[in-house]
Amino acid sequence: xxxxxxxxxxxxxxxxxxxxxxxxxxxxxxxxxxxxDKIYLVFVxxxxxxxxxxxxxxxxxxxxxxxxxxxxxxxxxxxxxxxxVFYIDxxxxxVVVTYRNSPFAFRFHKSRxxxxxxxxxxxxxxxxxxxxxxxxxxGKRIYMHGPFARGECFYCxxxxxxxxxxxxxxxxxxxxxxxxxxxxxxxxxxMLYQHGPFGARNCTACHxxxxxxxxxxxxxxxKMGVCLACHKKKEEEFSTPGYRFHPILSAKxxxxxxxxxxxxxxxxxxxxxxxxxxxxxxxxxSMKRGHPVVAxxxxxxxxxxxxxxxxxxxxxxxxxxxxxxxxxxxxxxxxICLRCHKY
Ligand code: HEC
Ligand code: HEC
Ligand code: HEC
Ligand code: HEC
Ligand code: HEC
Ligand code: HEC
Ligand code: HEC
Ligand code: HEC
Ligand code: HEC
Ligand code: HEC
Numbered sequence: 001x002x003x004x005x006x007x008x009x010x011x012x013x014x015x016x017x018x019x020x021x022x023x024x025x026x027x028x029x030x031x032x033x034x035x036x037d038k039i040y041l042v043f044v045x046x047x048x049x050x051x052x053x054x055x056x057x058x059x060x061x062x063x064x065x066x067x068x069x070x071x072x073x074x075x076x077x078x079x080x081x082x083x084x085v086f087y088i089d090x091x092x093x094x095v096v097v098t099y100r101n102s103p104f105a106f107r108f109h110k111s112r113x114x115x116x117x118x119x120x121x122x123x124x125x126x127x128x129x130x131x132x133x134x135x136x137x138x139g140k141r142i143y144m145h146g147p148f149a150r151g152e153c154f155y156c157x158x159x160x161x162x163x164x165x166x167x168x169x170x171x172x173x174x175x176x177x178x179x180x181x182x183x184x185x186x187x188x189x190x191m192l193y194q195h196g197p198f199g200a201r202n203c204t205a206c207h208x209x210x211x212x213x214x215x216x217x218x219x220x221x222x223k224m225g226v227c228l229a230c231h232k233k234k235e236e237e238f239s240t241p242g243y244r245f246h247p248i249l250s251a252k253x254x255x256x257x258x259x260x261x262x263x264x265x266x267x268x269x270x271x272x273x274x275x276x277x278x279x280x281x282x283x284x285x286s287m288k289r290g291h292p293v294v295a296x297x298x299x300x301x302x303x304x305x306x307x308x309x310x311x312x313x314x315x316x317x318x319x320x321x322x323x324x325x326x327x328x329x330x331x332x333x334x335x336i337c338l339r340c341h342k343y
Contacts, residue, residue: 023049023093023133026072026116032106034079034100037312039106040133041075041086041095042117049088051075054083055099067119085285107168110161135213147181148210156209170202175201184261191262197230198261205230206260223253226260234319242322248280249319257318277312303340314340 027315028034041059043053049071051059057078064073079099092126099104122129131155136144147155156177158168171177179185188198188233197205201325206226221228223272228235235311238245248256254335269276278285284298291298292315299311308314315336316326329335 016266022087023089023292023339025088025093025095027108027113028095028097028106029113033095033100033102035099035101035105036079037099038076038078039097041073043073043088043093045073045093046090047071049073049090049189050097050161051077053090054085054087056080056086059086065120072120086230105166108297109168128320141213142211142212143215144211145209173201174203178203187264188259192264193266193268194262195258195260195268213251222255224249227254238320240322243320244322244326245320246318258334262297273318276318277316305340 023043026042026044028039028041031332032039035296037057040062042048047064047066051061051073053059057080060076060078062074064071066072077095078082079097079098081099084097084099084127086097087093088095121132131152136142136148156170158165158170162168169177171180175185175189185203203209206219208219209217210266212218214220214222214226216222218226218227237243254260257269262268263270265271284291287298289295289297297300297310299309301310302308303310303314312318315328317328318326321327323336325331325332329338329339
């Protein structure tokens with residue numbers, strides 16, 4: 001019997017120390033994996049509790065409310081890719097959240113988790129009540145997606161928890177979901193050349209399903225940003241010293257020539273390269289020969305030593321170049337000619 005009592009006492013003291021001071025985290029659940037860069041943290045803790053970032057971007061205090069003598073603290077945690085660690089002061093409760101792309105991401109909406117919130121929040125059954133927690137940005141220059149603005153969340157999201165489904169979104173792919181209301185994707189789908197992410201049926205790579213700062217709910221600046229988000233090599237090319245853009249590219253952006261979804265021509269161009277160019281440079285339309293030097297062919301013959309046919313974009317870079325006239329090589333010293341001819 002000797003030794004038992006002190007051990008038990010020690011255990012009780014420990015248990016007391018743990019339960020009495022630890023904050024109770026209501027969301028997210030312990031060691032959650034999430035596939036977004038921010039998440040709400042709601043916990044019950046002492047009045048003056050505070051969140052400290054150990055590993056992560058930022059913890060933003062939102063509000064706290066008292067109910068039945070307990071304090072409900074609301075924060076937004078901004079996450080880095082990978083493992084993030086936060087502490088709730090003064091009692092060092094640890095909150096660990098991992099941010100990575102995962103189909104098994106943390107899901108909040110399960111009745112067990114919602115229960116403590118219903119003390120103050122209306123039941124999350126009626127769509128209108130969603131906006132008490134899911135705040136949306138307001139302002140003149142915010143574009144809202146029709147069904148989101150109307151609070152038709154359940155058109156796109158499942159009402160109840162379904163295991164392994166990304167954010168409870170209905171439909172196997174974005175394409176399945178979006179094409180329920182939009183018919184254009186059904187037309188794009190039958191075209192000969194489909195753009196990478198469109199072919200992967202991933203609409204939300206470029207579009208925000210809810211709202212956004214840019215037209216067409218694009219996630220990035222529409223002229224080039226939306227494309228350069230993935231086409232990093234093009235971005236590098238554009239930053240070579242002395243690079244000058246094709247004036248139409250800086251004026252109107254990538255989609256004057258490429259369709260972001262699909263087309264019947266290679267590289268999702270709206271026509272064959274020759275036709276693309278002469279659509280805006282009509283003087284070149286009937287010019288099959290005579291450019292850039294007398295009697296030089298412009299379109300048609302095979303380029304010596306290759307299997308490609310000559311066209312405007314064999315000599316001119318449609319995007320831009322560090323040399324004059326958008327050429328792939330300088331005119332000086334006939335460098336441009338030497339790309340195809342060995343004199
Ligand atoms: C003690 C009352 C109370 C409890 C319990 C409570 N909240 Fe809140 N919560 C509020 C109040 C009040 C607001 C502000 C509502 C408003 O702006 O319309 C709020 C706002 C929010 C917001 C929006 C914050 C923002 O960005 O402005 C979220 C998200 C939220 N609560 C989540 C939860 C969750 C999840 C739970 C349960 C785990 C919960 N709340 C429990 C009182 C509470
Ligand atoms: C009590 C506050 C609250 C209310 C009310 C609420 N949500 Fe949420 N919801 C959350 C929190 C917290 C998360 C977890 C994500 C986060 O922290 O940003 C979440 C996440 C989600 C997600 C992502 C999937 C998931 O489960 O993580 C969807 C979809 C969603 N909510 C839809 C809705 C819809 C639709 C409604 C209205 C019917 C609604 N929510 C009402 C707090 C709330
Ligand atoms: C047009 C379809 C559509 C509608 C309407 C819609 N959502 Fe979504 N929602 C999506 C898709 C698709 C995703 C997944 C986005 C992703 O993977 O990037 C998503 C993701 C989410 C997420 C998790 C990602 C995030 O942004 O935090 C939440 C929360 C959410 N929706 C809440 C809502 C609420 C609340 C409403 C209603 C007010 C709503 N959604 C209406 C399609 C929709
Ligand atoms: C419930 C029906 C519905 C679903 C599902 C839906 N949309 Fe929409 N979408 C609309 C409505 C309605 C509009 C507004 C049309 C208007 O303003 O003329 C719209 C507008 C748009 C616009 C702007 C079009 C323009 O001409 O300004 C884009 C882009 C868009 N949706 C993309 C999507 C994507 C991507 C998805 C899938 C994640 C999707 N939509 C799912 C109904 C839907
Ligand atoms: C690579 C980025 C990208 C992807 C992926 C993408 N879009 Fe778009 N989408 C755009 C851009 C950019 C525009 C603006 C149109 C323009 O500039 O000509 C647009 C315009 C739209 C429009 C409105 C104009 C129109 O042509 O009808 C709808 C609707 C739309 N997209 C739906 C979708 C749907 C549905 C998907 C998935 C099947 C999808 N998009 C995938 C970039 C994309
Ligand atoms: C979500 C990532 C993503 C975005 C955003 C994106 N692309 Fe792409 N793009 C791809 C992938 C993946 C491919 C196919 C892989 C490849 O052939 O390089 C591709 C291929 C292309 C091709 C054909 C390349 C070739 O050599 O055949 C063109 C042209 C193109 N994209 C233009 C655009 C334009 C214009 C935009 C903006 C409207 C854009 N992309 C936005 C991912 C993206
Ligand atoms: C003036 C029309 C035009 C504009 C604007 C334009 N492109 Fe192109 N792009 C073309 C043509 C034509 C080709 C095919 C060149 C060839 O095959 O000889 C092409 C080819 C491509 C390719 C595949 C070959 C390569 O050069 O890597 C990619 C990727 C591409 N474009 C991306 C973009 C992006 C991103 C933008 C916007 C920053 C853009 N394009 C703007 C006409 C254009
Ligand atoms: C959507 C319209 C449009 C298309 C398509 C287009 N261009 Fe242009 N291009 C312009 C405009 C506008 C200018 C500037 C005014 C001018 O020089 O005519 C320009 C200028 C040029 C210049 C002179 C640039 C300089 O720096 O001096 C060349 C060369 C050129 N384009 C070649 C092409 C080629 C090759 C194609 C096909 C790949 C093409 N363009 C497609 C509109 C277009
Ligand atoms: C064999 C190479 C080659 C082909 C093919 C070619 N060009 Fe050119 N282009 C040149 C060269 C070299 C110049 C510069 C001429 C000079 O400065 O004397 C030029 C000049 C131009 C200019 C004038 C640019 C300025 O700065 O004023 C335009 C516009 C143009 N080309 C458009 C086209 C179009 C459109 C096509 C297709 C129908 C085409 N080119 C096909 C080599 C070519
Ligand atoms: C993109 C490749 C390319 C470039 C750059 C190029 N050429 Fe050519 N050139 C061709 C092709 C293809 C032919 C036709 C060969 C054939 O008929 O088999 C040709 C034909 C010629 C011919 C013979 C014309 C005839 O049909 O009798 C001459 C001369 C010529 N090029 C001079 C030049 C000069 C000068 C330059 C630089 C200003 C130049 N080329 C730039 C591809 C090119």
